[in-house]
Amino acid sequence: MNDKFNLDSFLKKYKDDEACLKHIKSIKYPGGVFCEKCQKVTNFTKVQNRPVYQCSCGHQVSPLAGTIFEKTTTSLQYWFYAIFIMSVTRSGVSAKQLQRELGVTYKTAWRMFKQIRILMANANNDGGLLDGTVEVDETFIGGKGVNRKFKPNFNEIPKEVIMGMVQRSKIGKGGDKAYLKHIPNTGKWTLLKQIKDHIDSQARVITDEYYGYTQLKYQGYNHDFVTHKETYVVGDIYTQNVENLWSILKRGIYGVYRVVSKKYLQAYIDEYSWRYNNRKYQDKMFEMLLKEINNVKVISPAKIT
Ligand SMILES: [Zn+2]
Structure with missing residues (x-):
């Protein structure tokens, strides 16, 4: 966490639910609220005790409708607060930590945790392809933690494979x-499909x-590879960036969560890549992250548990 935007200034800015709601309203309606009845942007005022705003004509809007809230x-x-700590804490926080810090039930903490991860996964999916120079590697999570050899060893079955x-x-x-x-195996067609x-x-x-x-190379890619026998880096042929990412990821998995089930591994790595990709901001x-509420449509929140 940096000094410019620390927890203190955060809590001052969003001092109560009304301040938070007002901020959500500005995200949902950046150009002001358009009143369907008056057919123009009008001044909507907060309705007491409900998360709703009202035009002087009586028409009401709910900024929370259709969002994760x-x-x-x-x-x-x-x-x-949960979105704040999940976005700025370097190695992430667990649902258990959210439960403790907020004093809510585990069920509530887990639900919030999952919804916030959906925002992150959605932000990652901007549809753009990686280009320029791209480092590619895989790593294993769980099991004995042994990375694959440079020759395939079919006797050693690693637990879960992540491609980066x-x-x-x-x-x-x-x-x-x-x-x-998160990929099922390190077979060449599996790897190639992800790359393509x-x-x-x-x-x-x-x-x-x-x-x-x-x-x-048969698929038209300009392919360079690192020879691990060499102890020096040849020009710019290295995979240091993706290897650094593995160490951040593993520090998080083994330090914050200890165990990540297969079912949630993709959600977990989506969270990591979101933080990695946005760390410069x-x-x-x-x-x-909060702005993603505009892009994640919750159709029936009852179904998301
Ligand atoms: Zn109106």
């Missing part, structure tokens, strides 16, 4: 960008010398 019985300030792709930062085009995916789905065909792809990547991370 719809029908919530939890204080909006708690939600904001990191687009190196480009001058004038922002920082690096990561995409992480997420990396532009004009990109330069850098991997290690694993046999699973040998198909890349620091004090804007909370606002950026």
Whole structure:
């Protein structure tokens, strides 16, 4: 957490539910609220004791409708706080930590945790392909924690495989960008499918010398690989960025959560890649994540438990 936007200033800014609601209103209606009855943008005022705003003509709008906050019985300030700590805490927080800090039930904490992760996963899915120079690697989570050998060893069955792709930062085009995916195995067709789905065909792809990547050159990719026998880096052929990402990820998994079930591994790595991709924005991370409420449509909140 940095000094510019710390917890203190956060709690001052969002001092109660009304302040939070007002902020949600400004996110939902950036150009002011358009009154359907008056057919123009009018001045909507807060209705007492309800999360609703009203035009002088009587028409009402609910800024929470269709968002992850719809029908919530939890204080909006708690939600904001949860979004804040989940976005700015470097290695993440668990639902258990949310429960403790907010003093809510575990069920409530877990529900909030899951919804906030949906915001993160959604923000990651901007649909753009990685391009330029992209480092690609895989790692294993769980099991004995042994990374695969450079030759396949079919006797050693690792627990869960995560594939990582990191687009190196480009001058004038922002920082690096990561995409992480929980994949069923390290077979070459599995790897290739992910690469084709997420990396532009004009990109330069850098991997290690694993046999699973040998198909890349036949698919039109400009492929360079690191030879681990060499103790020095040849030019810019390295995969240091994606390897650094693995160490952040593993520190989080083993430090914060200890165990991540297979079922939630993708949600977990979505959370990590969101934080990784947005870490350069620091004090804007909370606002950026909160804005995703406009893009995550909750159709029937009763079905999301
Ligand atoms: Zn009106």
